[in-house]
Amino acid sequence: MRLFKKSVNLDIALTHLLSKKKQTFVAMMGVTFGISMFITMISFMTGVNEFMMELTLDGSPHVKIYHPIENKTVAMDSFAGSAEMTVLHHPKPKNELPKLKDGHIILEEISSLPEVSGALSQVSSQVFYNNGPVKFPGMVVGTDILKENELYNLTEKMIEGNITDLLTYQDGILMGLGLSKKLGASVGDRVSLTTPEGQTFFFRVMGIFAFGMGAIDDSRSYASISTVQKLLQVDPSYITDIHIKMKDYNEAKSLGVRLEQSYGYKAEDWETANEAVLVGEIIRNTMTYVVSITMLIVAGFGIYNIMNMNIINKMRDIAILKATGFEGSDVSKIFLYQSMIIGCLGGILGLLLGFIFSSGINQVPFPQNDFINIDTFPVNFKPFHYTLGIVFGVVTTLFAGWFPSRKAAKVDPVEIIRG
Amino acid sequence: MSTLALKADHISKSFYDPVTFEVLRDVSFEIEKSKFYSIIGKSGCGKSTLLYVLSTMDTDYKGTLELNGNVVTGQSQNELARFRNEHLGFVFQFHFLLPEFSVLKNIMLPALKLGKYSKSEIEDRAYEKLKLVDMTEHALKPASKLSGGQQQRVAIARSLINDPSIIMGDEPTGNLDQNNSRIIVDIFMKLAHESGQTIITVTHDLDIAAQSDNVIEMMDGKIISMT
Ligand SMILES: Nc1ncnc2c1ncn2[C@@H]1O[C@H](COP(=O)(O)OP(=O)(O)OP(=O)(O)O)[C@@H](O)[C@H]1O
Ligand SMILES: [Mg+2]
Numbered sequence A: 001m002r003l004f005k006k007s008v009n010l011d012i013a014l015t016h017l018l019s020k021k022k023q024t025f026v027a028m029m030g031v032t033f034g035i036s037m038f039i040t041m042i043s044f045m046t047g048v049n050e051f052m053m054e055l056t057l058d059g060s061p062h063v064k065i066y067h068p069i070e071n072k073t074v075a076m077d078s079f080a081g082s083a084e085m086t087v088l089h090h091p092k093p094k095n096e097l098p099k100l101k102d103g104h105i106i107l108e109e110i111s112s113l114p115e116v117s118g119a120l121s122q123v124s125s126q127v128f129y130n131n132g133p134v135k136f137p138g139m140v141v142g143t144d145i146l147k148e149n150e151l152y153n154l155t156e157k158m159i160e161g162n163i164t165d166l167l168t169y170q171d172g173i174l175m176g177l178g179l180s181k182k183l184g185a186s187v188g189d190r191v192s193l194t195t196p197e198g199q200t201f202f203f204r205v206m207g208i209f210a211f212g213m214g215a216i217d218d219s220r221s222y223a224s225i226s227t228v229q230k231l232l233q234v235d236p237s238y239i240t241d242i243h244i245k246m247k248d249y250n251e252a253k254s255l256g257v258r259l260e261q262s263y264g265y266k267a268e269d270w271e272t273a274n275e276a277v278l279v280g281e282i283i284r285n286t287m288t289y290v291v292s293i294t295m296l297i298v299a300g301f302g303i304y305n306i307m308n309m310n311i312i313n314k315m316r317d318i319a320i321l322k323a324t325g326f327e328g329s330d331v332s333k334i335f336l337y338q339s340m341i342i343g344c345l346g347g348i349l350g351l352l353l354g355f356i357f358s359s360g361i362n363q364v365p366f367p368q369n370d371f372i373n374i375d376t377f378p379v380n381f382k383p384f385h386y387t388l389g390i391v392f393g394v395v396t397t398l399f400a401g402w403f404p405s406r407k408a409a410k411v412d413p414v415e416i417i418r419g
Numbered sequence B: 001m002s003t004l005a006l007k008a009d010h011i012s013k014s015f016y017d018p019v020t021f022e023v024l025r026d027v028s029f030e031i032e033k034s035k036f037y038s039i040i041g042k043s044g045c046g047k048s049t050l051l052y053v054l055s056t057m058d059t060d061y062k063g064t065l066e067l068n069g070n071v072v073t074g075q076s077q078n079e080l081a082r083f084r085n086e087h088l089g090f091v092f093q094f095h096f097l098l099p100e101f102s103v104l105k106n107i108m109l110p111a112l113k114l115g116k117y118s119k120s121e122i123e124d125r126a127y128e129k130l131k132l133v134d135m136t137e138h139a140l141k142p143a144s145k146l147s148g149g150q151q152q153r154v155a156i157a158r159s160l161i162n163d164p165s166i167i168m169g170d171e172p173t174g175n176l177d178q179n180n181s182r183i184i185v186d187i188f189m190k191l192a193h194e195s196g197q198t199i200i201t202v203t204h205d206l207d208i209a210a211q212s213d214n215v216i217e218m219m220d221g222k223i224i225s226m227t
Helices: A002-019 A021-059 A075-079 A103-111 A145-152 A177-183 A225-232 A249-263 A275-313 A315-323 A328-363 A383-409 A413-418 B047-054 B077-087 B103-114 B119-132 B148-160 B178-194 B206-211
Strands: A063-066 A116-131 A134-143 A158-161 A172-176 A190-194 A200-209 A220-224 A241-246 A266-269 B004-015 B021-032 B036-041 B062-067 B088-091 B166-170 B198-202 B214-219 B222-226
Touching: A002 A021, A002 A328, A002 B103, A021 A275, A021 A328, A021 A383, A063 A249, A103 A116, A103 A241, A116 A145, A116 A177, A116 A225, A134 A145, A134 A177, A134 A225, A145 A220, A172 A177, A177 A200, A200 A220, A220 A225, A241 A249, A249 A266, A275 A315, A275 A328, A275 A383, A315 A328, A315 A413, A328 A383, A328 B077, A413 B047, B004 B047, B004 B198, B021 B047, B021 B062, B021 B198, B021 B214, B021 B222, B036 B047, B036 B178, B036 B206, B047 B062, B047 B166, B047 B198, B077 B088, B077 B103, B088 B148, B103 B119, B103 B148, B119 B148, B148 B166, B148 B178, B178 B198, B178 B206
Parallel strands: A134 A220, A172 A200, B036 B198, B036 B214, B088 B166, B166 B198
Antiparallel strands: A063 A241, A063 A266, A116 A134, A116 A190, A116 A241, A158 A200, A172 A220, A190 A200, B004 B021, B004 B062, B214 B222
C-alpha cells in the first residue's frame, strides 16, 4: 500500500519532467557539467600528484640509514669532572668517517625483515667532476648495480648504455643526464673526478641515466662498490648508506623509528626527506577539491532556480492535487523526486562524460622530455572519485530541491482555486 | 447512525484585504445524507466561499463544521487532505484538470493516492466514471486538449472516483449545454437516491434548483431560506 502511494508521486514527478523536456535537460546539463568537470579535474590532478609521488618514491629509498657527522668534539671530554667552569670556543669535530660500522650485518638483518622488500648498501661520497678547469660538485655512489636495479629499476632509466657494463669495466661509471651535459661527456668519454682528499681519478662513462629529478640527474654517478672504496682508499667493509624499500611504503616512518633505536644511526624515511613534495601535493589537492565543489554548488543553484520556477508554474496543479487529497508531504515528494531524478541522471551522465574527458587527456602526448619518462599526461581512474562525484551531485541536488519542495508543500489550495 | 452529512455551526468568514469584509455571517445549517442540495444566490453573495469552507480546503473561518459526524474544524492539513481524498468529491467553478496528464490519469490520481484498489481496478473504475459523463472516447487525450465543457465533465468523473460520501460542485454544469447539463443532474440524482451519496452544488440554473431535493438561498453572506 505504501509503495503504491510512493509510485503515484513518482509517476506525477516523471510526467512533470517529461512534459518539460527542455527545462529538464537544461537542469540536468548543469549537474552533468559540474560532475564531469569534477571528475576530470580530480582525475587529472591526482594523476599528476601520484605521478610526481611515484617519481619521487621511485628514485629515493623508503628508508635510508646513514651516519650523520655531528659537531661532536673530544675537547670537552678532557675537562669532564673538573669543578671549574670551562668555556670552549669554536670546537672542531673529531675526524670521523661517515661509516656504518658492521654495515653488512645490519644490511643482512634488515633484508630479512618481513616488511622489507629489498635493501642494499652503498658507499657514497661527494666529489668534484672536472671539466677542464671547471669543477662541478656532485656525488659518486658505489653500489651493487644489480641490486640497485632491483630497487630502483635502473634499466628503465637508462637513456644510453647498459648497466651490466659496470660489472665488466672496473673504471666504468653511469652518469646522470644533467651531469653529463654539464661535463659535455657522452658514452665512451673519459671524465675525471677529484675526491675530498684531493685524489683525481679517471673514469669512463658507460651509460647515462635520467630519473626525472634534477636533484639526482644533475649530480649523481654510479660506479661499482669496490671502485669507490678504492677511490676513497677505504677497506671493503666500509659502507656509508643502507637503502631500504618497503613492501608498503606507508610503514616507512615506523620502521625508521625502530631502526634508529636499534642501530643508533640516522634512519630517514621518504616522507621526511620529501616534505616539500608532499606539501605541494596537499595544496594541489585542496585546490582541486575547492574548485570542483564550487562547480557542483553552482550547478546546485541552477537546479534550485529551475525547481523554484517549476513550482511557480505548477501552482494550479499543486492546488488541485491538494484539493483532491494529496498531503503536503506528497507534494513535496513530487518535487523532490524531480530534482533527485535530475541529479541522478545528470550525475551518471556527468560521470560518463568525466570518464571520456579524462580518457581524452590521458591520450594527449606529453611533450617529449629526456628527464620524464611518460608518453601521455598522467590521469587517475579511481572508483572512489566517481563515487564521490555521484554522492556529491545527488546531495547537492537534494539540497537544491529541498527548499522549493518545502515551499510547494505549503501552497494553500484555496487561494489558487479562488482565482 | 446519524442521518446528517454536514453540520455548519455559526460559521463566519471575513476577508481583510484590502478592507475588512465579512463574506459569511454566522451561517448555520444542516445537510442530510442521500439528498441533492442546491445553493443559489446572487453573484458575489458568498456561495463559493461557503463551499470552500464546507470542502475543508479553507480553514480560515470562525464556527464549527462537522462532516459525517466528525468535527473537522481544527484538524491538521494532512488529516483534512486524507479526509477529502476518501470522503469528498469536488468539482471546481473553473474546471481544474492537470494539463500534462491524460483524461484517464486525471481521474485515476485521487484513487491512486487513496491506494484502496489495484491500478488495473482503478483504471476500470475510471472508465466506468468516464462512461457516466460520456467521455470514454477521449480517455487517452491530454486534458489540455479538451473543450471547457468536456473538461468539466472529466472533473465530475474525477470527483466520483473514490465513491465519496459527499460530492460538492461549484457550478458543475456552468459550461455545459442543456442536454449535458441534464445528464449530469440525472447522475447526481441517481447518486443521491440510489447510492446514498450527498450532493451539494452551487448553481445559477433555476431548473436544476427546481429538480433538487433541497434549495439553500443565500444573500450577502447569510442564508435567507432553506427549503
Ligand atoms: N480573496 C478575496 N479577498 C477579498 N475578497 C474576496 C476574495 N474572494 C472573494 N472575495 C469577495 O467575497 C465575496 C464572495 O465571493 P464568492 O466567490 O464566494 O461569490 P459567489 O457567490 O461564488 O459569486 P459567483 O456566483 O460570481 O461565483 C465577493 O464579494 C468577493 O468579492
Ligand atoms: Mg462562485
